[in-house]
Amino acid sequence: MRAVWISLRAVIVVLALALLHYALPQHDVARITSTEVIRMDFSSVNRVFYAQSDSASAEHETRDVRLINTQRRKSFLLGFIRRDAEGVMVYRNEDTGWIWPPYFKFDSSDLQAVASSNMSVPGLERWVVITHYGWRNRFLSIYPNAVGIRPVNDPDVVTVPWFNIFFLAFLAFGYFLLRAMWRQFRRRATGLFRLNAGAVAGRVGDWAGLARGRLLTWLESRRWNP
């Protein structure tokens, strides 16, 4: 039973971390090589990894998705340590609009224009910091969603994840608040809420005994007594 609890907790923790890793913004240093639009036919497998058609537009099974093709500086440790090596990375550029995740991004067209105006050409490398969330997965055909592009001069630019710092601090605050609230609730709640395991077990036992007694009485009453 203990092993089951530990595994269940481990699964919940892993899922929560995966969710944070998917939804929180990250910064990549990259060179934009081209932008394009492809038509996508979503399936039930990868639909959940896409947002929606542009805000205020109708939603159909199939639609065009803006992509930004880049050469990205590779990195270790969630982007904290940048390497000299480069690799291909493709970002999508979709409105998240009013839905999950709450980036309230309505400016995909503008972002695509920013991407186009900061494109690298052979002999003229232009570096940008791309803020994005999401995952690239080739088997699912999913791309991280770019939410911001900022031109930089130096490919070794240091990016401080301010949002993540504040968000995770807030999350920790929320956790401790919730724990304090739960303890206060356990200590102070009165009336209906004040149940302890022994009393509940006793009551259930009483009820079961009562039910059994009634059943026997009823059976007794049904018995034909001449």
Next chain:
Amino acid sequence: MLALVRLVVVGGIVLTVVYLSVSWFVISTRRERLEREWDAANPDGDPVARKAAVDDGVRAFRASAAYRALWLIYVLPAALVTAVLVVTGSN
């Protein structure tokens, strides 16, 4: 448009749950503190007077600016979202 309505409704429900629980929590801790203070000031005091004094204290706390500041639980997220909308959506 429907997405906006859904955001407002779901957000409103979530924030209401947060508001009610935090409100219960701060009142409960305040009540506990008032009880402790009253017990320290009046050992072997009258339970009726104790309850009246504590209830008065809780009532005063509910009227205080610190308690009313809990409305920020609604105001701050709405302000944040509005700020993001203005920054990303304005020409």
